[in-house]
Amino acid sequence: MNYKKIIKSDILDTISKIADENRYEIFVVGGYVRDSILKKKVKKDIDILVLGNGIEFANLVALNLKIKIQVFKNFGTAMIKTKGFQIEFVGARKESYSESSRNPKIKKGTLSDDLSRRDFTINALAIRLNGKEKGELIDNHNGLKDLNSNILKTPKEPIKTFHDDPLRMLRAIRFSSQLNFEIDKNDFECIKNESERIKIISMERINDELNKILISPKPSIGLNLLDKAGLLKILIPEISSLHGIEEVEGKKHKDNFYHTLQVLDNISENTNNVWLRWVALLHDIGKPKTKRFSKKNGWSFHGHEFVGSKMVNNIFKRLKLPLNETLKYVKKLVLLSSRPIVLSLDDTTDSAVRRLVYDSGNDIDDLMTLCEADITTKNKFLKDKYLNNFKIVREKIKVVEERDRVRNFQPPINGEEIMNYFNIKPCKEIGQIKNFIKESILNGDIENSYKQAYNLMIEKGRELGLKND
DSSP: OBOTTTTOSHHHHHHHHHHHHTTOEEEEETHHHHHHHTTOOOOSEEEEEEESOHHHHHHHHHHHHTOOOEEETTTTEEEEEETTEEEEEEEOEEEEOOTTOSOOEEEEOOHHHHHHTSSOGGGSOEEEOSSTTTTBEEOTTOHHHHHHTTEEOOSSOHHHHHHHOTHHHHHHHHHHHHHTOEEOHHHHHHHHHHGGGGGGSOHHHHHHHHHHHHTSSSHHHHHHHHHHHTOHHHHOHHHHTTOOOOEETTEEOOOHHHHHHHHHHHHHTTOOOHHHHHHHHHTTTTHHHHOEEETTTEEEOTTHHHHHHHHHHHHHHHHTOOOSHHHHHHHHHHHTTTHHHHHHHSOOOHHHHHHHHHHHGGGHHHHHHHHHHTOOOSOHHHHHHHHHHHHHHHHHHHHHHHHHOOTTOOOSSOHHHHHHHHTOOSOHHHHHHHHHHHHHHHHTSSOSOHHHHHHHHHHHHHHTTOOOO
């Protein structure tokens, strides 16, 4: 069968012509081929395999197109960007690995060598890009069969593939989650046996794969596989610790591991924000440390949000995830994760809603999305009831916001105005006055207006012994 349709594009036609003119044999390989055959939306990242010097050929292409080229000599690759495409060129090669590193020693190789070194058979498919047999599919490892059977399998013996480069264990799970493919049984057994070897991989590489798992259509597939393979307890033991159901005197609590995966899948139907998905994954991590049983009330997890938000620090540092505003965002939403639930159950005061809006700031909508995803009951009556309660909370938030404007607000009176009015230098009383004004607005004692805040400043200042001399 000829696959010319897959490689039919202006840029590939141009590169094909350059290869013919300079007597190179070139092939399109990897994800572009895989996704095209699967009829998925194809990314504009194209890998081109060159029989010969890949960097040398890439230079010819860049010269012909009059564009810049990036060369990565250590990896033997070069890259160009043109017309929205990112195209990487690499010469055919074979690899050998040492015990302590996933970085291979590279030697010049044949087409067969290069395809056999790839991670999975579905990524070891190549389409000839030029010459008389242009469009021919090269399938040395039954990749097309595995693609049609939704199977992930290594071209070589799985023990060698995963031992040589342990990152491929995570890639197997990531592809399984992204494509909803099943990992070959022998391959998965090898992943379980080699799981400890993941420790030689850099955290930057690991968190990149974890993020891709979390952003897949149904992340629970990947998380379940990470758990069964023994990788989850190595990488994020806090999630593994959620496993299990305890029973005392006939009273049980739910399995918080599977609950968490359901929340993650639920939220993934409504957002592609990977960090909000991280919040869903981590929102209950404080429960194992706060689990208590009482004869009167059964199981409780009081304060798990506070404990969990503190645990986020260590997880982000260990995995080398962003420690800037992203960390603050995740910590904040984990800390606030139960607040809207409380509001949905009680006859909520405007003051409680104002405080939630103030504490959440611009992330109030994400927080509500999390709480709605946290409804995992299979009882339709209860599910509809809880969702309706959150709908009421959203309406209250809208009313309070429009009226009181407390999202990310700063007290209308600043420290300089307080110092000028009372003719004082910086002191603790200034902070006390500002905080009193803020609390008064949040409590609803005064409106969020300059005039009322100004009058309250005078009143509170006098109470503290300050005078307007």
